[in-house]
Amino acid sequence: MTASIRHYLQFSDLGAEEYAWLFKRAALIKKKFKAYEKYHPLADRTLAMIFEKASTRTRVSFEAGMYQMGGSVVHLTTGDSQLGRAEPIEDSARVISRMVDLVMIRTFGQDKIEKFAAHSRVPVINGLTNEFHPCQILADIFTFLEHRGLDAAGNPDPAFLRGKVVAWVGDGNNMANTWLQAAELLGFTVHLSTPSGYEVDQAVAGIRSSDSYKVFKDPMDACRGADLVTTDVWTSMGYEAENEARKKAFADWCVDTEMMKVARADALFMHCLPAHRGEEVEAEVIDGPQSVVWDEAENRMHVQKALMEYLLLGRVD
Ligand code: CP
Secondary structure, X not given: OOOOOXXXXXXXXXXXHHHHHHHHHHHHHHHHHHOOOOOOOOOOOEEEEEEOOOOOHHHHHHHHHHHHOOXXXXXXXXXXXXXXXXXXXXXXXXXXXXXXXXXXXXXXXXXXXXXXXXOOOOOEEEOOOOOOOHHHHHHHHHHHHHHHOEOOOOOEOHHHHOOOEEEEEOOOOHHHHHHHHHHHHHOOEEEEEOOOOOOOOHHHHOOOOOOOEEEOOOHHHHHOOOOEEEEOOOOOOOOHHHHHHHHHHOXXXXXXXXXXXXXXXXXXXXXXXXXXXXXXXXXXXXXXXXEOHHHHXXXXXXXXXXXXXXXXXXXXX
């Protein structure tokens, strides 16, 4: 029963050709949503959402998306389930996956979601771990293509990513790791600038080589000529004890108008949100004309609908 299951635990779990399909599919599903066209391919299917960390976007996008596709959701947290009372992950996976068709998990270590997936009868989707945030990068790339990479038929085409430069300014965290996986797979380059001690670890990022990224000490240099400038909070969930030390270390890693000026004139700005204006990004940037953060947030729902459809039904027309 488990032989043909596809999980989405990190960006590299799908291939370039599958992403091309997903982006096209997400555009179609978004069009249907905007036209109030009923589309219920997941009628009678249930998604279990397990949250061990807080969320706004991930919860709303998966929950609304599943309902819009005719399905239903079960919402579980560590506080209101046996997950918080030390039931083994393997047992939770065996039980939950007998009752639902799909599971989305937001948790701490990647090892936890991998263990769950290894014992699950149904596809498991990573809704954020300490190491990766693949659904967010799926939405970010879709958003970039909507703005800068549509083919003649108006479809998002990942071929437009070839040769493009994404500047990552800030923590070498789960978002940075996932950008690196995406760059290796889809043929663009990431300019990384992180404070000393917060660098990306290539082994944790799970990429084969250093060909798809360059490291810059100065964030201005990372942004020079970039097609997209992006960042994240200085302190991700789970690292709150380091907050004060991080505030000092990250003080020069605030995306400001000077950084945007040295990027390409048509460069976009993205942030996965929630944002702290005045810390990792200036208000003038996130609320400015190059920012596409609201499209980026909305697109979480459209790409995840395409992803859930793909994992459960394959390539449908
Ligand atoms: N970007 C993101 O994952 O947002 P939430 O933490 O609100 O889900």
